[in-house]
Amino acid sequence: MNKLEDKVMYARGVGPKLAEVIAAKGIVTMEDLLYHLPFRYEDRQNPRSLDELKPGEMASVIAEVRGSALLRTKRAPIFEITIGQGQLAMKCMWFNGTYLQGKFQAGQTVAVFGKVEPSRSTSNMKMINPQWELLPDASDDAETRLLEVGRITPVYESLGSRLASRWQRKVIFHLLESMHGAMPECLPAAMIERMGLPDREMALREVHFPPEGTAMMELQAAVTPAYRRLIFEELFFLELGLELKRRRMRERAGVAFKTNDKVREAIREVLPFHPTAAQKKALGEIVSDMKQPSPMRRLLQGDVGSGKTIVALQAMLVAMENGYQAALMAPTEILATQHYLAARKLLERSSRKYRIVLLTGSLDEDRKRYNRGLIHRGEAHLVIGTHALIEEKVEFDRLGLIVVDEQHRFGVMQRFKLMKKPRPDGTEWAEPDVLVMTATPIPRTLALSLYGDLDLSVLDELPPGRTPIVTRRVADERADEVWEFVRKQVKLGRQAYIVYPVIEGAKDDQPELDFSADADVKEATEKAAQPVARKTTRKGKTAELFPKAAKEANPNAKLGLKSAVEMYEKLRTGPLNGLRLGLLHGRLDADEKEIIMRRFQRGDIDVLVSTTVIEVGVDVPNASVMVIEHAERFGLAQMHQLRGRVGRGAAKSYCILMTGARVSEQAEERLNAMVSTQDGFELAELDLAMRGPGEVFGTRQAGLPDFRVANLVRDRKLLELAKMEAARFVNGKPDEAEGTEAERARVWVRLKEAWQRKYGLVEAG
Ligand code: ADP
Ligand code: MG
Numbered sequence: 001m002n003k004l005e006d007k008v009m010y011a012r013g014v015g016p017k018l019a020e021v022i023a024a025k026g027i028v029t030m031e032d033l034l035y036h037l038p039f040r041y042e043d044r045q046n047p048r049s050l051d052e053l054k055p056g057e058m059a060s061v062i063a064e065v066r067g068s069a070l071l072r073t074k075r076a077p078i079f080e081i082t083i084g085q086g087q088l089a090m091k092c093m094w095f096n097g098t099y100l101q102g103k104f105q106a107g108q109t110v111a112v113f114g115k116v117e118p119s120r121s122t123s124n125m126k127m128i129n130p131q132w133e134l135l136p137d138a139s140d141d142a143e144t145r146l147l148e149v150g151r152i153t154p155v156y157e158s159l160g161s162r163l164a165s166r167w168q169r170k171v172i173f174h175l176l177e178s179m180h181g182a183m184p185e186c187l188p189a190a191m192i193e194r195m196g197l198p199d200r201e202m203a204l205r206e207v208h209f210p211p212e213g214t215a216m217m218e219l220q221a222a223v224t225p226a227y228r229r230l231i232f233e234e235l236f237f238l239e240l241g242l243e244l245k246r247r248r249m250r251e252r253a254g255v256a257f258k259t260n261d262k263v264r265e266a267i268r269e270v271l272p273f274h275p276t277a278a279q280k281k282a283l284g285e286i287v288s289d290m291k292q293p294s295p296m297r298r299l300l301q302g303d304v305g306s307g308k309t310i311v312a313l314q315a316m317l318v319a320m321e322n323g324y325q326a327a328l329m330a331p332t333e334i335l336a337t338q339h340y341l342a343a344r345k346l347l348e349r350s351s352r353k354y355r356i357v358l359l360t361g362s363l364d365e366d367r368k369r370y371n372r373g374l375i376h377r378g379e380a381h382l383v384i385g386t387h388a389l390i391e392e393k394v395e396f397d398r399l400g401l402i403v404v405d406e407q408h409r410f411g412v413m414q415r416f417k418l419m420k421k422p423r424p425d426g427t428e429w430a431e432p433d434v435l436v437m438t439a440t441p442i443p444r445t446l447a448l449s450l451y452g453d454l455d456l457s458v459l460d461e462l463p464p465g466r467t468p469i470v471t472r473r474v475a476d477e478r479a480d481e482v483w484e485f486v487r488k489q490v491k492l493g494r495q496a497y498i499v500y501p502v503i504e505g506a507k508d509d510q511p512e513l514d515f516s517a518d519a520d521v522k523e524a525t526e527k528a529a530q531p532v533a534r535k536t537t538r539k540g541k542t543a544e545l546f547p548k549a550a551k552e553a554n555p556n557a558k559l560g561l562k563s564a565v566e567m568y569e570k571l572r573t574g575p576l577n578g579l580r581l582g583l584l585h586g587r588l589d590a591d592e593k594e595i596i597m598r599r600f601q602r603g604d605i606d607v608l609v610s611t612t613v614i615e616v617g618v619d620v621p622n623a624s625v626m627v628i629e630h631a632e633r634f635g636l637a638q639m640h641q642l643r644g645r646v647g648r649g650a651a652k653s654y655c656i657l658m659t660g661a662r663v664s665e666q667a668e669e670r671l672n673a674m675v676s677t678q679d680g681f682e683l684a685e686l687d688l689a690m691r692g693p694g695e696v697f698g699t700r701q702a703g704l705p706d707f708r709v710a711n712l713v714r715d716r717k718l719l720e721l722a723k724m725e726a727a728r729f730v731n732g733k734p735d736e737a738e739g740t741e742a743e744r745a746r747v748w749v750r751l752k753e754a755w756q757r758k759y760g761l762v763e764a765g
Pocket of ligand 2: 308
């Protein structure tokens with residue numbers, strides 16, 4: 001009798017050699033193989049007739065092979081077969097298909113799957129590069145026939161050259177047979193019943209070999225009971241692990257801050273406006289965490305312009321008034337500098353004498369050393385910086401609170417490093433509280449899983465007095481009108497941003513930061529991807545690929561991209577002649593950046609020509625125009641962030657998305673979304689739907705596990721249920737409703753194993 005944890009080598013039809021091959025795909029145990037699910041299905045119960053095919057649809061067809069030919073063309077050899085049903089015929093062709101020669105014999109039955117295309121030569125349709133499989137005939141054994149025809153047939157990603165779908169069907173079929181009635185359940189029976197889900201064995205069986213009559217649509221959408229069960233299972237163990245992590249955090253030693261009239265007065269003194277209800281609520285949640293003796297781990301989520309900074313500043317004042325140091329970490333020097341200037345201005349109003357220190361990578365060595373000394377001796381009360389805060393050897397005297405701004409630019413691991421900085425004098429060290437801020441308006445449930453070890457506060461309200469931002473698309477040919485509009489706005493006393501995807505022209509192969517060109521590079525990869533793959537794409541890979549791809553292609557030179565440096569010159573001497581222009585990009589040193597930012601903030605610069613360095617956080621309320629050139633090259637989240645730089649004051653604001661000649665379909669979708677809504681939440685949902693969470697957040701960065709079945713966006717409802725069940729399980733005592741002693745023990749064993757294997761990174765915290 002096989003067991004799930006047995007090595008896959010012992011499964012019938014595998015053996016040591018093949019086991020080695022599939023181990024490379026992460027399949028080691030029998031369980032791994034059973035959870036290697038089909039990525040699509042073919043309905044071979046009622047095959048489609050050739051005359052009902054419509055151009056453009058994805059279809060699977062069973063027909064007889066009539067003939068084949070290799071056509072030598074100038075470009076690539078094309079292999080072609082004609083397949084038929086009675087009088088009807090269709091051509092299938094494969095480019096570079098030499099390897100297919102001799103594989104098809106007239107009279108054989110073949111199943112093809114692909115996009116139906118109209119054909120010029122005949123009145124019929126054709127398929128280009130379809131997937132294919134020869135179906136068994138009378139000479140094949142009964143079992144092969146049983147698994148391949150007259151049923152909904154699973155199609156698997158190939159695991160190796162000889163390990164195509166047919167092989168997997170057989171092996172999995174036998175594996176399921178051999179475990180029939182003996183496959184242990186990994187969830188408590190009561191829970192499964194409550195959820196109305198099938199047990200594990202039935203779920204696995206039906207996901208591989210769907211029972212007759214299962215709706216194809218439901219299979220492709222992964223909403224059959226079998227799928228729901230496996231998805232729930234996966235999400236339950238994720239949520240259970242996260243729940244435990246949160247608990248463990250509550251047992252660690254942190255600082256129990258106090259609030260009293262003195263602290264409240266300190267805040268009141270500097271607060272420049274009435275906080276919104278949302279800000280009050282969020283601060284309440286944060287401060288209530290800070291008063292706990294365990295370390296705070298909280299995420300403050302709020303759309304651009306929702307006023308996160310002031311909330312953080314109040315929390316930092318609580319820490320400082322308690323005699324602790326506070327640190328604020330920003331993703332860019334510009335943002336750190338801006339926070340520094342703003343904090344200084346604000347705290348000037350205070351009767352307390354707070355010392356605020358800036359620490360960024362490009363400060364000169366002396367200044368850095370001096371500032372580190374202030375921090376070390378506890379003479380700096382508030383420290384603002386970039387990740388130089390982690391990288392340089394900064395030792396705090398009494399660090400009580402760390403605020404990380406714009407989390408999506410930081411890796412999870414960095415966060416942990418900062419928290420673990422030791423106390424210099426070796427005395428007992430309490431862990432500082434951590435507040436992470438993000439403007440990425442991720443759906444709540446998703447946020448809880450991405451940052452599962454964090455509690456969540458949301459600013460779901462903008463400060464009063466904002467007017468909506470008018471967003472327009474303008475083709476490059478009408479640039480003159482745009483510049484004229486900018487001139488008019490400046491005349492009215494407003495300021496403008498003009499943003500470019502790259503710093504310099506043709507010689508520049510390095511886009512600003514590492515985000516600016518991702519949209520298009522990703523599209524290229526998207527296009528190459530399978531059109532109907534229902535399965536979650538391999539997350540993160542494209543994201544990693546990107547910087548290299550951009551470099552190799554040297555996109556700017558080829559695409560004739562306008563760049564910040566070049567356009568600054570052109571605009572200054574041309575259409576915007578007479579206005580005061582400034583140029584800002586990541587390659588300036590810290591002092592230069594600071595000077596430019598200050599001048600823009602003071603209104604000494606009318607138009608800031610920039611790269612995406614201003615994407616996050618920059619706050620100049622008098623700026624009312626955001627022009628984005630080459631908008632087709634920007635991602636949705638990025639454009640939303642950029643647009644968030646305007647509409648911060650009472651003046652009517654504009655976002656102008658300029659596009660060049662070639663706008664891809666996906667870019668078109670993004671631009672339309674930008675024009676149609678200003679709601680960051682809605683845009684985030686769209687972004688997620690278009691790209692998936694791995695792409696949006698970066699798998700590695702978010703600590704997002706690679707799921708076998710689940711998809712965080714698609715399965716959001718189940719995620720919520722899984723979270724509830726996980727909390728209930730942790731709080732529950734063994735009994736009928738919460739699972740017997742034995743059932744619970746099995747859950748813990750599986751949790752441990754699952755987290756070790758799958759979520760190793762998350763566990764590192
Ligand atoms: P973000 O959440 O994008 O970081 P900021 O903290 O930069 O937003 O705030 C955006 C702007 O709104 C700033 O100019 C800030 O001073 C202003 N602001 C924040 N809260 C309020 C409020 N309650 N009333 C009026 N203005 C506010
Ligand atoms: Mg901000």
